[in-house]
Amino acid sequence: MNIFLIGYRCTGKTSVGKALAGKLTRPFIDADEELVKKNRVTISDMVAEHGWEFFREKERAVIKSLCSLENHVIATGGGAVLNPDNVKDMKETGLVIWLKASAETIHSRIIQDIKTLEQRPALTHKNLMEEIKETLELRNPLYQYAADFAIDTDLSDTDEICNRIKERL
Numbered sequence: 290m291n292i293f294l295i296g297y298r299c300t301g302k303t304s305v306g307k308a309l310a311g312k313l314t315r316p317f318i319d320a321d322e323e324l325v326k327k328n329r330v331t332i333s334d335m336v337a338e339h340g341w342e343f344f345r346e347k348e349r350a351v352i353k354s355l356c357s358l359e360n361h362v363i364a365t366g367g368g369a370v371l372n373p374d375n376v377k378d379m380k381e382t383g384l385v386i387w388l389k390a391s392a393e394t395i396h397s398r399i400i401q402d403i404k405t406l407e408q409r410p411a412l413t414h415k416n417l418m419e420e421i422k423e424t425l426e427l428r429n430p431l432y433q434y435a436a437d438f439a440i441d442t443d444l445s446d447t448d449e450i451c452n453r454i455k456e457r458l
């Protein structure tokens with residue numbers, strides 16, 4: 290079984306995924322990083338040039354191919370659950386863990402993370418806080434449906450989150 294990490298931007302899927310894979314001595318792979326490598330373009334440039342629909346098609350291709358792996362820890366992009374085929378494939382081939390954080394925590398991590406410019410182009414025309422709140426409201430039911438269980442990340446560091454996941458496995 291694979292372990293898939295899902296959740297909104299900056300809930301820690303990539304950071305926790307890497308650390309968890311180390312602790313479980315399993316290989317780690319990140320869907321966003323795979324997409325960038327495969328297409329040789331940053332996410333921000335891809336979205337600026339071709340739009341979100343094009344990005345979602347590329348993301349679907351990556352998730353589909355990652356679902357054929359075995360025993361990997363896989364960090365997904367924040368919007369992977371928007372495609373029901375991704376959700377179906379992840380549920381069939383692994384355990385799906387939802388990393389959660391409050392809108393305030395997400396906002397603060399997004400504006401501080403150096404990767405935001407290349408990796409997290411705006412999803413809406415709203416200001417960042419409104420975008421986060423509105424998008425979380427739309428996506429929370431999708432994360433909920435996809436996940437086997439959820440972990441709150443607001444008050445814990447990566448190491449503590451890994452330990453809490455390990456307790457649940």
Ligand SMILES: Nc1ncnc2c1ncn2[C@@H]1O[C@H](COP(=O)(O)OP(=O)(O)OP(=O)(O)O)[C@@H](O)[C@H]1O
Pocket residue numbers: 296297298299300301302303304305321364365366367398399401402403408409442443445446447450
């Ligand atoms: N538990 C945490 N406590 C504090 N900071 C965190 C925590 N988890 C992640 N961060 C910070 O938030 C930022 C984003 O983390 P990360 O890239 O792992 O998120 P992500 O969920 O993979 O985001 P994306 O969906 O955009 O790929 C980084 O600067 C990271 O250090």
Ligand SMILES: O=C(O)C1=C[C@@H](O)[C@@H](O)[C@H](O)C1
Pocket residue numbers: 297298321332365366367368369408409410412
């Ligand atoms: O939340 C989203 O829709 C996204 C999150 C990032 O991980 C990237 O996959 C991309 O910026 C889209």
Ligand SMILES: [Mg+2]
Pocket residue numbers: 302303304319321364365366
């Ligand atoms: Mg990530």
